[in-house]
Amino acid sequence: MGRRLNDPEQSRFASLVLLLVALFSCVLVYAVVSTLLNPNVNSRDxxxxxxxxxxxxxxxxxxxxxxxxxxxxxxxxxxxxxxxxxxxxxxxxxxxxxxxxxxxxxxxxxxxxxxxxxxxxxxxxxxxxxxxxxxxxxxxxxxxxxxxxxxxxxxxIFGKGEGIIEMGTEYGTLHIKLFPDCAPYSVVYILELLTLCHCAGCQIYRAESRGKSWDSKGNHIKDTPYGPPFALIQGILEAQGTPFKKIPAEACPTIRGGSVAWIGSGPEFFISLANHEEWKNSYTVFGSVLPGDMEIAEKIVQLPTKSDVWNNINFSVLQKPVPLIMRRMKKSLGDLNANVKSN
Missing domain, CATH: 3.50.4 (Hepatocyte Growth Factor)
Incomplete structure (x- = not known):
C-alpha cells in the first residue's frame, strides 16, 4: 500500500531534508564571508x-x-x-x-x-x-x-631574480636561492659572509653519490638502504679568523634534491643530491641550488675520495677538498630561479 502525502513519517523525512539544506546554506555563506574578510587566503602567487x-x-x-x-x-x-x-x-x-x-x-x-x-x-x-x-x-x-x-x-622577502648568491668552485658556480622568510637567521649569516673579502676555510670536503639507493631524479628506490652512500656533498661555511655564532634551528622540511641545509647549528652544511624523506625535521634548510647548476654538484661527487669512519659509520671524504668562494651574483639570472622550490 502506498503512503499518503500527509503520512507522519513522510513529513518527518521532508523536515530532515529541509534542515540539511538550511545547514548547508549556512556553511556556504560562512565560507564566502570568511574569504571576503580574509583576502590573503588563496591569493598568493x-x-x-x-x-x-x-x-x-x-x-x-x-x-x-x-x-x-x-x-x-x-x-x-x-x-x-x-x-x-x-x-x-x-x-x-x-x-x-x-x-x-x-x-x-x-x-x-x-x-x-x-x-x-x-x-x-x-x-x-x-x-x-x-x-x-x-x-x-x-x-x-x-x-x-x-x-x-x-x-x-x-x-x-626575495622576489623573482632576487636573493640568489654564488658559491664559486673550480668546477663551476653554484647559484643558490636563499629563503629569508623560512630561515632568516641563516640568511643573515650568509649575507655577512658576502661582505668579507674572502672565505678562507670555506670548502666542500665530503662527497657521496646516490649509489644504488636513489634514481637519477633523486627518488628513493624501494627496498634499498638509505645509505651509505648518502647522496650529498658536505662542507663548511666558516671564514677563518671570523668568530662563528651558532645559528638557531629554523624551518626543517623534507630534504629535496638541491636543498642546502645546516648540520646542527652550523657552520657545517650539505647540499642534497636526492630526496630524503627519511630525514624529517632534522635540518634547517636555508636555500636551494638552481636546477641548472646541479650538474656542478654531480661533478664534485665524482671526484676521487677516500674512506673514513665517523661514529662507526662509513663516509667518503674527498682526497682534495674543494675551496669555496662566497660572493654576490655577478649578473641577473632573469627567470632562471622560477623553478626553484624549497619543497
Missing part, C-alpha cells in the same frame, strides 16, 4: 607558495614556522605603507601582506621588507603596526637598530 612550503605541514615541518622574521631588529628603508594605517595581529600576517606585493611576473617585489611591532607592553599605541618597506639592495639591507630594547620584528 603559487611561485611564492612553493618557497614557503618548506615548513608546511605537508612536508613534515610545523605549519607556520616560516614568515616570522627576526625579533628585536628594525630594518630601515623607504616606507611604502605606514603602520599607523596598516595593522595586524601577528608578524606572520605582516609578512604575508608583504608577500602579496610579490605577485607580479616581472621580477623584484614592490615591497621586500616588513617590520612589525608585536610586543604590547613595549609597543604601546604602536602595537600591531606593520610597516612595508623597500630596500635599495636586498643583499645588503639597511639596519636601523638591533638589540633587546628594540620592540620591532623584521624580515626580508
Amino acid at each position: 603559487s611561485r611564492f607558495e612553493s618557497l614557503e612550503v618548506v615548513a608546511s605541514g605537508g612536508l613534515g615541518g610545523k605549519k607556520g614556522v616560516c614568515c616570522r622574521g627576526i625579533e628585536n631588529l628594525e630594518l630601515w628603508g623607504a616606507a611604502v605603507k605606514w603602520g599607523s594605517e596598516f595593522r595586524f595581529n601577528s608578524s606572520v600576517e605582516c609578512c604575508q601582506a608583504c608577500k602579496t606585493m610579490c605577485s607580479g611576473n616581472d621580477g623584484p617585489c614592490l615591497r621586500d621588507t616588513w617590520v612589525f611591532c608585536g610586543n604590547k607592553k613595549a609597543c604601546g599605541s604602536r602595537f600591531g603596526e606593520c610597516r612595508l618597506k623597500k630596500q635599495k639592495d636586498t643583499l645588503s639591507p639597511d639596519r636601523q637598530e638591533a638589540g633587546e630594547t628594540v620592540s620591532w620584528t623584521s624580515g626580508l
Whole structure:
C-alpha cells in the first residue's frame, strides 16, 4: 500500500531534508564571508607558495614556522605603507601582506621588507603596526637598530631574480636561492659572509653519490638502504679568523634534491643530491641550488675520495677538498630561479 502525502513519517523525512539544506546554506555563506574578510587566503602567487612550503605541514615541518622574521631588529628603508594605517595581529600576517606585493611576473617585489611591532607592553599605541618597506639592495639591507630594547620584528622577502648568491668552485658556480622568510637567521649569516673579502676555510670536503639507493631524479628506490652512500656533498661555511655564532634551528622540511641545509647549528652544511624523506625535521634548510647548476654538484661527487669512519659509520671524504668562494651574483639570472622550490 502506498503512503499518503500527509503520512507522519513522510513529513518527518521532508523536515530532515529541509534542515540539511538550511545547514548547508549556512556553511556556504560562512565560507564566502570568511574569504571576503580574509583576502590573503588563496591569493598568493603559487611561485611564492612553493618557497614557503618548506615548513608546511605537508612536508613534515610545523605549519607556520616560516614568515616570522627576526625579533628585536628594525630594518630601515623607504616606507611604502605606514603602520599607523596598516595593522595586524601577528608578524606572520605582516609578512604575508608583504608577500602579496610579490605577485607580479616581472621580477623584484614592490615591497621586500616588513617590520612589525608585536610586543604590547613595549609597543604601546604602536602595537600591531606593520610597516612595508623597500630596500635599495636586498643583499645588503639597511639596519636601523638591533638589540633587546628594540620592540620591532623584521624580515626580508626575495622576489623573482632576487636573493640568489654564488658559491664559486673550480668546477663551476653554484647559484643558490636563499629563503629569508623560512630561515632568516641563516640568511643573515650568509649575507655577512658576502661582505668579507674572502672565505678562507670555506670548502666542500665530503662527497657521496646516490649509489644504488636513489634514481637519477633523486627518488628513493624501494627496498634499498638509505645509505651509505648518502647522496650529498658536505662542507663548511666558516671564514677563518671570523668568530662563528651558532645559528638557531629554523624551518626543517623534507630534504629535496638541491636543498642546502645546516648540520646542527652550523657552520657545517650539505647540499642534497636526492630526496630524503627519511630525514624529517632534522635540518634547517636555508636555500636551494638552481636546477641548472646541479650538474656542478654531480661533478664534485665524482671526484676521487677516500674512506673514513665517523661514529662507526662509513663516509667518503674527498682526497682534495674543494675551496669555496662566497660572493654576490655577478649578473641577473632573469627567470632562471622560477623553478626553484624549497619543497
